[in-house]
Amino acid sequence: MANITALLAGLIFGLGLILAGMANPAKVLAFLDIAGAWDPSLALVMGGAIAVGSIAFAVAGRRNRSYLGLPMHLPTARVIDKRLVLGSLAFGVGWGVAGICPGPALVLLGVGSSKGVVFVAAMLLGMGVFEILERSKSVDRPKMGRHV
């Protein structure tokens, strides 16, 4: 059951991205280009998503188990550290160059765009590099608490 709801959530998420214009890198870059002809549409995407999300997370935050009876895995980390800031910085540079973030990248993969394939392959490589670096580090010292 959890896999079916995950599939549906992913599908609905992707349809939302396409309707919103988030899956169109040229539109994302037009949003990030405040000094050019600025297209503010994506601010409304964030606004609409957060409006719905706020209600859902207010409910979810008070529950010990999900409506399917699964344990809640909501993040508990509170520390604002160098990893968070530098990682987000690197992400912002990549996002600014391509206009593609991870969700839309997977939608573009589904479209079969060759540029989408190249982006996703590079993104997976980057995530793989992160895993290797993390694992080599955890050999030297005990594993730190997981951040989200």
Added chain:
Amino acid sequence: MLIDWIHFTPWSALAGGMIIGIAAALFALLNGRIAGISGIVGGLFKVQTGDMGWRIAFVAGLVAAPLVWQLFHSLPTLQIDTGYGMLALAGLAVGIGTRYGSGCTSGHGVCGISRMSPRSIVATLVFMGTGFITVYLVRHMFGI
């Protein structure tokens, strides 16, 4: 600041955003998890944790979205102007950066801000700020 009114699509943006919010809401309330794409995909590299099923299912749903869309309607323009070399570098930065930063536009930007998480608010300000600066440099300083 010059607003591009011709390409401004407030209603589809708002509706699309709300649908994204609904997907995140379903995932939190039913699966008890954050719909953060970089975290879901990144977790696929940790085979030993044994929670591959829902991760693969979520990713499959996302990849299938344009195919399902096309059953009812033709796809809108999805235009990538960036060249292959720059796309590869950008993808690499997005992959490493979202894992070190523990999230992306969905996990921090949508879910995290909805939860009013200070970490996510900081992360979102950083990646959006850097995104604005990067586009400024690329388009208006170097004119690529």
